[in-house]
Amino acid sequence: MISVDYSKVLDFINLNDLPRIGQEVTEIHYMLHKREGAGSEALGWLDWPIMDHKETIAKINACANRLRKISDVIIVIGIGGSYLGSRAGIEFLDNYFSDKKPEIVYAGHHLSSEYLCGMISHLKDKNFSLIVISKSGKTTEPAVYFRILKQILESKYSKEESKERIVVVTDPKSGILRNMANKEGYESFDIPENVGGRFSVLTACGLLPLACAGFDIKKILKGAEMAYQNFLNPDVLKNDCYKYAAIRNILYRYGHKIEIIANYEPKLNSLSEWWRQLFGESEGKNGMGLFVSKVGFTTDLHAIGQYIQDGERILFETVINVQKVNSSFYLPEDKEDADGLNYLLGKNLTEINNSALIGTMLAHIEGGVPNILINLQELSEEVFGYLVYFFKKACAISGYLLGVNPFNQPGVEAYKDNMFALLGKKGYEDLRKKIKQKGL
Amino acid sequence: MISVDYSKVLDFINLNDLPRIGQEVTEIHYMLHKREGAGSEALGWLDWPIMDHKETIAKINACANRLRKISDVIIVIGIGGSYLGSRAGIEFLDNYFSDKKPEIVYAGHHLSSEYLCGMISHLKDKNFSLIVISKSGKTTEPAVYFRILKQILESKYSKEESKERIVVVTDPKSGILRNMANKEGYESFDIPENVGGRFSVLTACGLLPLACAGFDIKKILKGAEMAYQNFLNPDVLKNDCYKYAAIRNILYRYGHKIEIIANYEPKLNSLSEWWRQLFGESEGKNGMGLFVSKVGFTTDLHAIGQYIQDGERILFETVINVQKVNSSFYLPEDKEDADGLNYLLGKNLTEINNSALIGTMLAHIEGGVPNILINLQELSEEVFGYLVYFFKKACAISGYLLGVNPFNQPGVEAYKDNMFALLGKKGYEDLRKKIKQKGL
Numbered sequence: 090m091i092s093v094d095y096s097k098v099l100d101f102i103n104l105n106d107l108p109r110i111g112q113e114v115t116e117i118h119y120m121l122h123k124r125e126g127a128g129s130e131a132l133g134w135l136d137w138p139i140m141d142h143k144e145t146i147a148k149i150n151a152c153a154n155r156l157r158k159i160s161d162v163i164i165v166i167g168i169g170g171s172y173l174g175s176r177a178g179i180e181f182l183d184n185y186f187s188d189k190k191p192e193i194v195y196a197g198h199h200l201s202s203e204y205l206c207g208m209i210s211h212l213k214d215k216n217f218s219l220i221v222i223s224k225s226g227k228t229t230e231p232a233v234y235f236r237i238l239k240q241i242l243e244s245k246y247s248k249e250e251s252k253e254r255i256v257v258v259t260d261p262k263s264g265i266l267r268n269m270a271n272k273e274g275y276e277s278f279d280i281p282e283n284v285g286g287r288f289s290v291l292t293a294c295g296l297l298p299l300a301c302a303g304f305d306i307k308k309i310l311k312g313a314e315m316a317y318q319n320f321l322n323p324d325v326l327k328n329d330c331y332k333y334a335a336i337r338n339i340l341y342r343y344g345h346k347i348e349i350i351a352n353y354e355p356k357l358n359s360l361s362e363w364w365r366q367l368f369g370e371s372e373g374k375n376g377m378g379l380f381v382s383k384v385g386f387t388t389d390l391h392a393i394g395q396y397i398q399d400g401e402r403i404l405f406e407t408v409i410n411v412q413k414v415n416s417s418f419y420l421p422e423d424k425e426d427a428d429g430l431n432y433l434l435g436k437n438l439t440e441i442n443n444s445a446l447i448g449t450m451l452a453h454i455e456g457g458v459p460n461i462l463i464n465l466q467e468l469s470e471e472v473f474g475y476l477v478y479f480f481k482k483a484c485a486i487s488g489y490l491l492g493v494n495p496f497n498q499p500g501v502e503a504y505k506d507n508m509f510a511l512l513g514k515k516g517y518e519d520l521r522k523k524i525k526q527k528g529l
Numbered sequence: 530m531i532s533v534d535y536s537k538v539l540d541f542i543n544l545n546d547l548p549r550i551g552q553e554v555t556e557i558h559y560m561l562h563k564r565e566g567a568g569s570e571a572l573g574w575l576d577w578p579i580m581d582h583k584e585t586i587a588k589i590n591a592c593a594n595r596l597r598k599i600s601d602v603i604i605v606i607g608i609g610g611s612y613l614g615s616r617a618g619i620e621f622l623d624n625y626f627s628d629k630k631p632e633i634v635y636a637g638h639h640l641s642s643e644y645l646c647g648m649i650s651h652l653k654d655k656n657f658s659l660i661v662i663s664k665s666g667k668t669t670e671p672a673v674y675f676r677i678l679k680q681i682l683e684s685k686y687s688k689e690e691s692k693e694r695i696v697v698v699t700d701p702k703s704g705i706l707r708n709m710a711n712k713e714g715y716e717s718f719d720i721p722e723n724v725g726g727r728f729s730v731l732t733a734c735g736l737l738p739l740a741c742a743g744f745d746i747k748k749i750l751k752g753a754e755m756a757y758q759n760f761l762n763p764d765v766l767k768n769d770c771y772k773y774a775a776i777r778n779i780l781y782r783y784g785h786k787i788e789i790i791a792n793y794e795p796k797l798n799s800l801s802e803w804w805r806q807l808f809g810e811s812e813g814k815n816g817m818g819l820f821v822s823k824v825g826f827t828t829d830l831h832a833i834g835q836y837i838q839d840g841e842r843i844l845f846e847t848v849i850n851v852q853k854v855n856s857s858f859y860l861p862e863d864k865e866d867a868d869g870l871n872y873l874l875g876k877n878l879t880e881i882n883n884s885a886l887i888g889t890m891l892a893h894i895e896g897g898v899p900n901i902l903i904n905l906q907e908l909s910e911e912v913f914g915y916l917v918y919f920f921k922k923a924c925a926i927s928g929y930l931l932g933v934n935p936f937n938q939p940g941v942e943a944y945k946d947n948m949f950a951l952l953g954k955k956g957y958e959d960l961r962k963k964i965k966q967k968g969l
Contacts, residue, residue, distance in 0.1 A: 169831030185647025199828045200882035201794050203908075206856035207625025230827055232868050233860060233881065240861045265868050272867075286831075346786070346841060347820055354641050366832035373836025380787055380841065381833065382822045387670055388639045390944055391609030391726075392806035393821065396813025398940030401786060401820065416646035420673060421680045427712075428672050428705050432954050441673065441952065442640035448947030451964065456943065468643075500838030503896065504830055507888030512881065514872050524891065 090315060090475040093329040094462040097450060098336055098405075101459040106339045107332070110490070111325040114335055117489045118323040126489055128496030133283030134481060137291055138313035138474075145278070146307055149293060152256060152276055153300035157191055159254065161215040164208075164238060165298045166197035167222035168230045169366060170286025171258070174477070175298035177363035178290065180356055181473050182304050193302050196238065197221075197231030205234070209241065217242070218254040220301070222294055224280045226265030229508070258293045285496050287367050290477050305470050312474030320482055330479050333461065334486035337405075340459055341379050341491075345405045348379045349397070352409045353386050353446050356468060360409075360476075361385075367480055371488045371495040378491065387445050394449075398456045405459040410446055413467040414439055530755060530915040533769040534902040537890060538776055538845075541899040546779045547772070550930070551765040554775055557929045558763040566929055568936030573723030574921055577731055578753035578914075585718070586747055589733060592696060592716055593740035597631055599694065601655040604648075604678060605738045606637035607662035608670045609806060610726025611698070614917070615738035617803035618730065621796055621913050622744050633742050636678065637661075637671030645674070649681065657682070658694040660741070662734055664720050666705030669948070698733045725936050727807050730917050745910050752914025760922055770919050773901065774926035777845075780899055781819050781931075785845045788819045789837070792849045793826050793886050796908060800849075800916075801825075807920055811928045811935040818931065827885050834889075838896045845899040850886055853907040854879050 120126045121135070156163055165175060172195060179193055196208060219242060221235045243251045252274055259266035261279040270277040278293035289295065291313055296306040320330035337348060348368070350361045361383035372378035384393065397404060417437040420430060433441060450460045465472050488495025510520035560566045561575070596603055605615060612635060619633055636648060659682060661675045683691045692714055699706035701719040710717040718733035729735065731753055736746040760770035777788060788808070790801045801823035812818035824833065837844060857877040860870060873881060890900045905912050928935025950960035 168828065172828075173832065184650075185644045186651035187647070188651075198831075199793070199795060199825065200878055200885060201796075202856055202858045202878035202882070203854050204625045204795060205858050205878060207627070211626035211628075226868065229870075229881070229885075232870055233873070233878065236863060236868055236870055237858065237861060269867055346843060353639070355639060355644060356641075362832065369833035369836040369840075373833065373838075373840030375839065376842055378836060378840040380820075380822070380836065380843070382820075385639065388608065388612075391638075391941065392613065392802065393809035393813065394944065395938045395940040396809040396818055396820065398813075398943055399815065400809075400813030400818040402816055403786060403820070414643050416642055418642045418645050418677065421677060423676060427709055428666065428676055430669075430672055430676055433673070433952060436952065438640055438642035438645060438673065441669070442642070444948045444951040445640060445669075445944065448949075448951055449944040451947045451967075452943035456940070498835045500835040500896070501831065503838055503892035504834065504885065504889040507891045508884045509888075511884040511888055512873060512876065527891075 090312060090466055090472050091479065092464045093333060094464065095332060095336060097454050097460040097462060098340070100454070101405075102336070102339050102343065107325060107335060110335045110339060113490060114325040114331050114486060115323040117486055118331070120489065121485055127494035131283055131285045131288070131496040133281045134285075134288040134291065135485075136317075137284070138310060138317040138478060142310060145293065146296075146310070149278065149297050149300050149306060153297065156218045156220075156256065156301055157303070159216060160191040160218040162194055162212060162217040163191045163220060163298075163301050164194050164196050164217060165220050165222065166231045166235050166238065167195075167294075168198045168228060170289050171222035171224070171231065171294055172198045173287075173359070173363040173366050174290025174295035177360040177477075178295055178299045178304070178309070178473050179302045180359040181468055182299075182470060183302065183356075185356075189303065191301065193298060197234035200230055200233065205237065212241070218256070220256045220258065220297060221266065222258040222280075223266055224260050224264070224286065226259055226267070226269070229505070232265075256297070258297060287370055288481055288496075290363070291474065308470035309474035312471035313478040315471070316475040316478035316482075320479065330483045331486055333479075334483045334490060336461060337379060337407075338487055338490040340405045344403060345459065346380055346403045347405075348381050349404060349406045350381070350383045350409065351386055351406050353442050354411050354414070354468075355385055355388075357409055357411070358383070358385050363477075364480055367484050368487070370498050370501070371484050372491055372493060374493050374500065377493065386449060387442075390445075390449060397453055397458060402457045405461070406453060407461045407463065408446065408450060410443075410462060410464050411468055412464050415468065530752060530906055530912050531919065532904045533773060534904065535772060535776060537894050537900040537902060538780070540894070541845075542776070542779050542783065547765060547775060550775045550779060553930060554765040554771050554926060555763040557926055558771065560929065561925055567934035571723055571725045571728070571936040573721045574725075574728040574731065575925075576757075577724070578750060578757040578918060582750060585733065586736075586750070589718065589737050589740050589746060592718075593737065596658045596660075596696065596741055597743070599656060600631040600658040602634055602652060602657040603631045603660060603738075603741050604634050604636050604657060605660050605662065606671045606675050606678065607635075607734075608638045608668060610729050611662035611664070611671070611734055612638045613727075613799070613803040613806050614730025614735035617800040617917075618735055618739045618744070618749070618913050619742045620799040621908055622739075622910060623742065623796075625796075629743065631741065633738060637674035640670055640673065645677065652681070658696070660696045660698065660737060661706065662698040662720075663706055664700050664704070664726065666699055666707070666709070669945070672705070696737070698737060727810055728921055728936075730803070731914065748910035749914035752911035752916075753918040755911070756915040756918035756922075760919065770923045771926055773919075774923045774930060776901060777819060777847075778927060778930040780845045784843060785899065786820055786843045787845075788821050789844060789846045790821070790823045790849065791826055791846050793882050794851050794854070794908075795825055795828075797849055797851070798823070798825050803917075804920055807924050808927070810938050810941070811924050812931055812933060814933050814940065817933065826889060827882075830885075830889060837893055837898060842897045845901070846893060847901045847903065848886065848890060849903050849905060850883075851905050851908055855908065
């Protein structure tokens with residue numbers, strides 16, 4: 090499915106670093122699997138790929154088929170972990186400029202009024218359905234968008250039909266959305282209590298939108314299961330997933346404060362966004378953690394390539410390469426060679442792109458930027474499932490190596506509290522006073 | 530047009546820092562305007578807004594109108610500065626989910642074969658035209674895409690009609706594209722020799738695609754002219770543009786190594802990409818410079834918000850706020866208040882978004898992240914022109930403050946050389962041998 094090449098890092102670390110950190114990694118491995126570490130109440134994702142999901146898969150596929158039949162547009166309402174995973178998967182697997190029906194559209198992942206208005210006029214004369222994804226149902230962005238879009242839906246369809254066009258993915262037992270689903274009879278799916286948002290892509294959170302987009306979710310879980318089996322070895326030297334965690338930790342200790350995830354295929358851009366949440370939210374705490382950033386090459390070689398090559402030497406790159414793409418295109422002949430490109434004849438675009446990748450890695454390494462290379466066999470459902478599990482487990486190991494709880498996100502609450510206070514929500518009166526005293 | 534609020538930075542710097550750096554800024558101001566600094570052969574952009582562009586504007590508009598009439602799709606081929614500026618402007622001004630004709634599509638900004646194949650099938654049964662933008666005409670990505678798309682165009686239309694469907698933006702006198710345009714009789718526009726790629730958005734580079742998308746380029750230049758006039762004061766305390774340059778430099782000296790540009794309106798996402806090239810490529814040299822990163826809020830508050838709040842304290846944020854949006858949407862009533870949002874009744878989405886902005890700034894400042902706030906009056910052509918000039922001039926001052934030549938990009942060549950060697954281009958035989966010896 091994937092292979093990882095760490096050879097372009099060796100010049101930047103000590104030969105003993107990996108064996109030295111290996112003991113620590115092995116201990117963390119056992120702590121993780123015995124569920125003895127911080128945040129281990131949120132380890133539902135760990136054995137997820139080897140659990141039996143037959144029934145859920147059948148139910149998701151049935152629901153997706155139903156929605157696909159009645160919808161020109163399916164709107165997926167969610168933010169953070171309830172948004173990034175499904176989008177990452179769909180863009181990973183979909184064709185560019187796809188005019189497939191139904192169209193998958195995202196909402197509730199910000200508060201833009203402009204976006205909402207554009208969407209509403211886009212929906213005119215189209216049949217649409219809503220999938221609303223939120224564990225608590227309380228998160229402001231998706232809740233606001235859901236209330237608005239639900240009203241539009243209900244003004245377009247009969248009460249009965251509206252109910253068939255709303256599907257809820259939320260906590261199995263409690264919360265606003267669960268109560269709504271129970272009361273109104275919406276079809277619903279569970280986000281298990283013990284799976285955090287950014288670790289939820291292999292639950293209905295990610296799988297329902299992916300199935301709606303026409304992809305084979307069984308294969309995604311199959312890929313994740315292979316990753317589960319392949320990354321069980323407690324020995325860092327024999328476990329590429331743990332090695333990724335260890336090496337990023339070693340590089341961080343050496344002062345590489347920024348990890349850039351790079352790809353050469355824009356289909357991976359949303360995967361990079363998902364990755365950024367996974368690692369940024371898991372590790373960025375207590376004044377520590379790698380700052381995670383993403384680039385799409387070769388586009389960004391003409392944007393921040395200069396900085397990477399020659400700016401502050403506080404970076405390293407994790408480069409994702411797709412080995413086999415679905416389509417390849419040879420440069421056509423031009424007898425006059427007016428553009429001077431004939432030296433590329435007989436080479437397809439993928440080979441040229443691959444030379445850019447190798448050439449860039451060489452240049453960046455020479456410029457002082459360690460490079461980790463992750464090769465993906467192809468852009469398939471199995472590889473997607475495999476890759477997300479690889480990153481999730483690496484993230485858990487990496488967070489523990491850093492000494493943080495990789496499964497909480499206390500810092501995300503701060504802005505919400507201020508926002509609630511400013512908006513006059515009940516229970517935030519004291520904070521509101523405090524803010525107003527500051528003259529804001 | 531715009532106002533800048535530096536009050537949320539003052540707690541992080543010394544009272545004397547600004548006056549102290551002021552002398553330096555004033556000297557740089559005179560050096561810049563007298564064209565005595567490093568790279569001053571590339572200062573064509575500086576007085577650009579007060580030069581007479583009537584003729585060019587008329588010619589661009591005539592060409593755009595012609596292309597708009599004959600095209601369902603206009604493909605803009607370019608990378609880096611020949612791509613980011615026009616895309617930034619078009620997304621800044623356009624509606625979401627716009628199904629306006631012609632559709633503007635980008636190409637040659639990477640080497641993805643998958644993208645090309647998707648685009649080709651998208652073009653089927655559609656009338657299309659090509660705008661190819663490249664100063665030298667030599668840059669691999671646009672050159673490859675241009676050769677391929679030109680052949681497809683020529684197989685669809687007659688020789689004569691094909692020529693009318695190709696427009697070239699390139700060097701006024703020499704280079705591959707200029708020669709092609711002369712020989713084939715393509716309509717063409719100039720990229721002045723003394724304007725570098727990332728400073729070229731107000732030339733035909735940016736303006737032709739913007740006019741093709743239906744926007745008023747005269748107003749864009751008008752906005753830039755206002756910025757030109759407003760940011761002429763050599764005194765840093767009386768010049769918001771210079772203050773931006775000075776403050777980011779001061780913060781950098783205090784160890785804030787990363788500048789994050791943040792917005793609360795996804796229409797600004799491509800502007801942030803443009804900004805990232807502008808500053809990253811201008812300053813990231815000699816082992817120095819701020820690492821530039823972008824986020825879109827509130828989306829990314831649920832992705833790297835945790836890191837910003839609580840990770841390594843090496844950041845600051847430049848937040849762009851849109852004061853007046855074109856559309857606003859009030860939360861509809863729900864008598865049962867099943868989602869608990871009724872406390873927001875009477876507030877429109879923009880006010881809620883604005884509370885998120887203020888709440889986030891407060892939280893991040895409290896978390897140790899200085900915040901610069903740039904308020905945009907609205908999303909109009911004038912503001913776009915004003916803003917890009919603001920950033921361009923700030924970038925020049927900032928680069929000189931850092932002690933680098935803000936107008937070159939020597940580090941971008943390194944990957945290209947390796948790539949050419951790997952692809953077997955003439956003149957790169959020695960480098961090819963060297964690379965092969967390394968076993969790559």
